Amino acid sequence: MDRKFDQLLEKHNLKKTVPRNSVLEVLSTREVATSQPDLEEILGKEIDRVTLYRILKTFEEKGIIHKIIDMNGTANYAVCHSSCTESQHHDEHLHFNCIVCHHIYCLNEMHIPVISLPRGFKSESVSLVVSGVCDKCNARVK
Ligand SMILES: [Zn+2]
Ligand SMILES: [Zn+2]
Ligand SMILES: [Zn+2]
Structure with a gap:
């Protein structure tokens, strides 16, 4: 089993587990x-739904991933690239929903x-x- 995210987990004081590694992978x-x-579909039976939910919640709290709500109201997750920490996320970039x-x-x-x-606010x-047509889909129609 690939454990290449052990260091990242350690940095955030999280226990190094196989499911956490898989989700990050x-x-x-x-x-x-x-x-x-x-994620459930990709990971299959490896992680049950409750465990996955908890992992995502923990990662979000720790500043490892951020959540994006799409136009259907579904939560999507992406790894944080900037200097996010436990107390603050800095993912103030645009998201694009194709x-x-x-x-x-x-x-x-x-x-x-x-x-x-x-x-007062x-x-x-x-x-x-932002919703619209992404570069790949745009290239496909032309
Ligand atoms: Zn993002
Ligand atoms: Zn973040
Ligand atoms: Zn697209």
Whole structure:
């Protein structure tokens, strides 16, 4: 069994387990965000649903992965690239939801513009999901 994520788990004070390694393996090798049902399908019987749910929740709390809600309201998960920590996520990049292939992309280079709020409102986090046709689907129709 590949345990290449042991170091990362250790860094976040998490117990090194095979299921945690497997989840990180899947999330880090896919270039698009992955939903829990998709993860269940990919991982098969290796991890039961409850364990997977707990792993995702822990990873999110620890600043290892971030959650993106797609246009159907489904949660998708992607590995954090920036300096996310247990107390704060810094994934303030745009997310793109393709209406053709339904993939969710982390547009890491595209920062969320500064949002001004009415007096008395204080922002904690901002997420912005753009929907449209991705580059790959666009290339396919032409
Ligand atoms: Zn993050
Ligand atoms: Zn697409
Ligand atoms: Zn992202």
